[in-house]
Amino acid sequence: MSYTICFIGAGNLATHLSTIFHKKGFNVSQIYSRSEKSAKLLAEKLKTQYTNSFKNIDSNADIYFIALKDSAVEDVLSEINFNNKLVVHCSGSLPLSILEKHSENIGVFYPLQTFSKNRALDFSSIPIFIEANFVANENSLHEIASKISSSVSVLNSGKRKLLHISAVFANNFVNYFYSISSEILRSQNISFDVLKPLILETAKKVQEMQPEKAQTGPAVRFDENIISAHLEELEHFNGYQELYNSISKSIFEYHSKLK
C-alpha cells in the first residue's frame, strides 16, 4: 500500500525523513511548520504543498508524522484535528500514550541517528524503532520503516526511553567531549585537526570490539601521577577539572568491578 503522509515539522529530522519517504515513492502531501519559510523550503524540495496554519493542514493524509522537538509536541497536538487517522511521533523519550487523546490510531517511529540538515546519511543502516496501539498500525509502520531501513524493531515506550538515554551518552555527551578537547587545544594554538584521526579510530574500534575491552588511558589503570598532573593543568579550565576527576574515578570503579 502506498501511504499519503503529512509532515508536522520542517527541522533536521523532518527534512531527512520526508526526503527519504519522497525518494522511496511515498506521497508526502504536505509540510507544516510554524515558520512559513522552513515549510516552503522543504516543500519546494519535495515538490509538495506547505502551510504554516493549523487550520489548513491536509485532512486527507493517511499518516501524520510529528517531527518536532519534544517540548513542542503536546502544544501542537492539541491544535490539530486528525480525524482519527494514524498519528505518529518520532521522539525517543516521549511515550506512545502522549498521543492517546488526539487520535484512535497512534504510533511511534524513532530513527536512532543524529540528523544535521546538510549531511547526507545512508538511511538503510539506521535502526528504526516502532510502536503502535494496534497491530494494524504497527504493520503499517513496519511496512514504511522497512522500505527505508534494513533494521526495524518493535520497542515499547519504557525501553525506548532507556535507548534514548544510551544515545545521549554515545552522541550528545561524546560530542561535548569533542568540544572540550577542541577548547583545550585552542588554548595551546593547536588545530583540532590533529584529533580527528583519533576520534574516528575510537568510534571505529567499537564497531568491532566491545567498548569495555577497548578502554585505555590513565584512568583505567588509575595512574595517579598522570591523573594528578592532568588535574593540575585543568585548574585553568573552568569546570573541566571536576569532570575529569569524576569521570576518571567512575572509569576506575567500573573496571575494578569487571576484573
Added chain:
Amino acid sequence: MSYTICFIGAGNLATHLSTIFHKKGFNVSQIYSRSEKSAKLLAEKLKTQYTNSFKNIDSNADIYFIALKDSAVEDVLSEINFNNKLVVHCSGSLPLSILEKHSENIGVFYPLQTFSKNRALDFSSIPIFIEANFVANENSLHEIASKISSSVSVLNSGKRKLLHISAVFANNFVNYFYSISSEILRSQNISFDVLKPLILETAKKVQEMQPEKAQTGPAVRFDENIISAHLEELEHFNGYQELYNSISKSIFEYHSKLK
C-alpha cells in the same frame, strides 16, 4: 640516513611503531621486553633479535625507542646504559627532561592515536609530535617521522601535556561513554549494534564541522522534562545519574556562554 633502532617495550605502541619502521626500511635491531614471550613474538614478526635482559640490550643502535606505559619508564631508564646515543620516549604526558640523566641525546616521539594490537592503522594520517634537546636530534626524529606520517610537528613538553589531556577526553572518556551506553542497553536486552551507526556518524560529523556547532540533545537546550525523566531512570544505574547531571549542566553552561 638509515637508522638502527632498538625498541624497549613490546606492547601495542611498540608493536605498531616497530612494524611500520620495519616496513619503511629502518633496521629494527632488537626488541626488549620484560616478558620474553612478548619480545620473541614481536621480534619474530620483524625477523630481528630480542632479549628480556637489560645487560643484553644492543649497544650499537643509533636510537632507543622507549615504548612503555608511563609508570614503567623511569625504572627501566635507570637500568640501561645508552652510551649517550639518542634516547626517545613516546609518551604524551612525560616531559622530555625525564630522559636528561640517562643520555646527552634525548627526544620525544608521540604519535597521537589509540593503538590496539590487532587493528591495522593507516600511519600516514597519524599526527606525530616530536621534541629533542638539540637541533640535530630534532632533525633525526623529523626525518624518521616524515617517513611514516604526513603530519609531523615539533611540540614542547608543556603543550604536549595539554594535547594528551585533550586526547583523554576525545578517546578515553568517549570510549567510557560507549561502555555506559552498552551497559544501559544490555539492561534492556537491546544489542549494542543499534548504536554503532550513531557512534560513527557522531565521529564523522566533527571531521567536517566544529563540535560546538554539532551539539544537539536535551542538555544544550536544557529540556528539563527530558533531563529529569532521564535522571529518574538512571537511579537504577550506580553512579551514572551524577555523571548525567554534571555533564548536562556543563553542556548547558558551555552553550549559554557561546550564545
